[in-house]
Amino acid sequence: MPKRKRVAFQGERGAFSEEASVQLLGEGLDLDPRPSFEEVFAALAGGSADYAVVPIENTLAGSVHENYDHLLRFKLPIVAETSVRIVHNLIARPKVRFSQVSRVFSHPVALGQCLKFFRKHPRIRPENYYDTAGGVKMLMEQAPDGAAAIASAAAAAFYGASILRRSIEDNRQNFTRFFLLARRPPRRSPAGAKGWKTSIVFTTRNIPGALFRCLSVFALRDINLAKIESRPLRGKPWEYLFYLDFLGSVGETRCRNALRHLGELTDLFQVLGCYRQGG
Amino acid sequence: MPKRKRVAFQGERGAFSEEASVQLLGEGLDLDPRPSFEEVFAALAGGSADYAVVPIENTLAGSVHENYDHLLRFKLPIVAETSVRIVHNLIARPKVRFSQVSRVFSHPVALGQCLKFFRKHPRIRPENYYDTAGGVKMLMEQAPDGAAAIASAAAAAFYGASILRRSIEDNRQNFTRFFLLARRPPRRSPAGAKGWKTSIVFTTRNIPGALFRCLSVFALRDINLAKIESRPLRGKPWEYLFYLDFLGSVGETRCRNALRHLGELTDLFQVLGCYRQGG
Numbered sequence: 001m002p003k004r005k006r007v008a009f010q011g012e013r014g015a016f017s018e019e020a021s022v023q024l025l026g027e028g029l030d031l032d033p034r035p036s037f038e039e040v041f042a043a044l045a046g047g048s049a050d051y052a053v054v055p056i057e058n059t060l061a062g063s064v065h066e067n068y069d070h071l072l073r074f075k076l077p078i079v080a081e082t083s084v085r086i087v088h089n090l091i092a093r094p095k096v097r098f099s100q101v102s103r104v105f106s107h108p109v110a111l112g113q114c115l116k117f118f119r120k121h122p123r124i125r126p127e128n129y130y131d132t133a134g135g136v137k138m139l140m141e142q143a144p145d146g147a148a149a150i151a152s153a154a155a156a157a158f159y160g161a162s163i164l165r166r167s168i169e170d171n172r173q174n175f176t177r178f179f180l181l182a183r184r185p186p187r188r189s190p191a192g193a194k195g196w197k198t199s200i201v202f203t204t205r206n207i208p209g210a211l212f213r214c215l216s217v218f219a220l221r222d223i224n225l226a227k228i229e230s231r232p233l234r235g236k237p238w239e240y241l242f243y244l245d246f247l248g249s250v251g252e253t254r255c256r257n258a259l260r261h262l263g264e265l266t267d268l269f270q271v272l273g274c275y276r277q278g279g
Numbered sequence: 280m281p282k283r284k285r286v287a288f289q290g291e292r293g294a295f296s297e298e299a300s301v302q303l304l305g306e307g308l309d310l311d312p313r314p315s316f317e318e319v320f321a322a323l324a325g326g327s328a329d330y331a332v333v334p335i336e337n338t339l340a341g342s343v344h345e346n347y348d349h350l351l352r353f354k355l356p357i358v359a360e361t362s363v364r365i366v367h368n369l370i371a372r373p374k375v376r377f378s379q380v381s382r383v384f385s386h387p388v389a390l391g392q393c394l395k396f397f398r399k400h401p402r403i404r405p406e407n408y409y410d411t412a413g414g415v416k417m418l419m420e421q422a423p424d425g426a427a428a429i430a431s432a433a434a435a436a437f438y439g440a441s442i443l444r445r446s447i448e449d450n451r452q453n454f455t456r457f458f459l460l461a462r463r464p465p466r467r468s469p470a471g472a473k474g475w476k477t478s479i480v481f482t483t484r485n486i487p488g489a490l491f492r493c494l495s496v497f498a499l500r501d502i503n504l505a506k507i508e509s510r511p512l513r514g515k516p517w518e519y520l521f522y523l524d525f526l527g528s529v530g531e532t533r534c535r536n537a538l539r540h541l542g543e544l545t546d547l548f549q550v551l552g553c554y555r556q557g558g
Contacts (some may be wrong), residue, residue: 015458025283057511058511059354059511059513059516059517060511060513061344062510062511065340065341104440122495128407170286171513171514172513173513173514173516175516178519208498208501208503209498209501211494211504211507212491212494212495212497212498213498215490215491215494216491217492218488218491219492221486221490222487224487225490226517227509227517227519228507229509230506230508230509231341232336232338232339232341234338234339234450234452235450235452236340236452237362237452237454238338238456238505238506240285240506254534260514
């Protein structure tokens with residue numbers, strides 16, 4: 001029997017991160033839910049997990065900035081990406097009827113993505129909870145009066161709860177992109193292979209046109225950017241780190257040249273990972 | 280008697296936004312605290328406030344993305360900026376001693392900026408609350424057992440509470456930048472005046488090198504960028520809006536030329552405001 005892959009993710013069993021883990025690594029995983037993103041990174045760094053799966057951005061809420069900070073600090077390479085369509089369901093204990101629901105526990109981001117539902121049903125009050133799937137777990141354990149949760153269908157199934165209303169999110173264009181992290185990058189990066197993406201982080205020197213020059217190393221080599229994100233530099237008010245994804249692999253000569261060129265223009269510069277573009 | 284300026288801000292009296300309001304407009308204001316950022320924008324748009332003061336970024340936590348979204352939607356011009364140093368204090372009802380404190384209510388961002396304090400005093404539990412100053416108000420009204428709050432010295436003074444420990448934040452380099460919004464931009468923009476800043480938002484066409492071309496309109500005219508920020512476009516997964524601040528005024532010819540040039544390269548393009556650089 002091959003050893004099962006141990007995967008750390010944030011949240012409770014049934015979280016969207018669990019769905020991403022299965023998309024990235026298949027079934028039969030040894031799932032290791034952790035209370036915080038920092039503990040997910042620490043589990044991988046410390047060797048108690050083989051992989052970590054973390055959300056990095058949502059098409060409505062934007063980037064998960066905390067995880068960008070951890071990527072820089074823990075230096076654990078990104079080895080794959082995937083995206084999960086976020087479907088929010090109204091979930092309650094079996095036999096609870098919709099008319100009995102007066103309050104709904106979920107993560108504030110999930111509650112904020114179901115505002116039309118709450119406007120249509122003003123008798124139902126949203127209540128902040130630390131986690132989406134954790135809300136379902138709590139319902140099943142504590143059976144609070146008139147309570148429901150908003151979470152994934154996987155969470156309802158895992159805890160044996162019932163779905164009262166399916167897909168109550170305001171906007172169907174709701175996807176979360178997840179990274180798969182490992183302790184070490186893969187041995188070889190593909191040379192010239194299509195469909196690869198590379199994520200990097202850098203700080204510009206504080207001179208006019210600095211970011212423009214940094215982007216020129218890609219534009220002049222016809223390398224497409226997929227994303228750019230700025231984050232404040234800790235301890236240096238109003239200075240920024242840039243997180244950038246480009247389409248290409250560190251195994252390609254033009255990308256290696258671009259990165260060498262970027263190194264000349266930046267103070268800090270780090271490759272966060274090179275991975276196949278996800279669906 | 281001149282009419283007092285009516286200023287809407289998010290939070291309770293004593294919030295950091297109140298401190299920013301006084302820095303921006305002076306004393307003697309008619310302060311209008313609102314529960315949400317959306318209601319702050321709506322109060323100004325609807326005419327029940329003359330000004331709105333909103334946080335836009337913190338040097339540790341990053342941008343307040345929700346307010347970028349409201350700037351685009353409400354089209355209320357930025358007319359000034361300022362920054363406030365964030366000092367977090369442990370605050371309790373008068374006569375409560377430090378040894379009696381077992382839990383601390385505050386906004387999750389504030390709690391997350393005082394982790395060293397909680398590590399040093401493991402008997403004290405952080406508890407999420409919707410607002411920093413609101414936590415002080417709640418202590419004074421409800422007197423929960425063993426409770427303290429983390430908030431500004433202004434909040435302690437306003438509600439008549441006591442400061443048990445001053446400046447318990449982990450990092451002193453903790454500043455929040457605020458925008459002053461009005462219903463209409465000022466009549467005239469300064470031509471060639473030093474010390475002005477302009478904030479814009481745009482979307483790039485989905486072609487290679489699109490962002491690089493957009494930044495070239497500034498770099499080729501020696502216009503310095505102060506900040507660039509990306510936000511996901513609603514309903515268009517993995518496409519982005521860019522928020523950009525540059526040093527210069529829309530009254531300057533080179534800046535007007537740069538903006539006209541940018542208009543040729545972008546799908547959506549909007550000036551959010553032109554204002555004097557704040558301290």
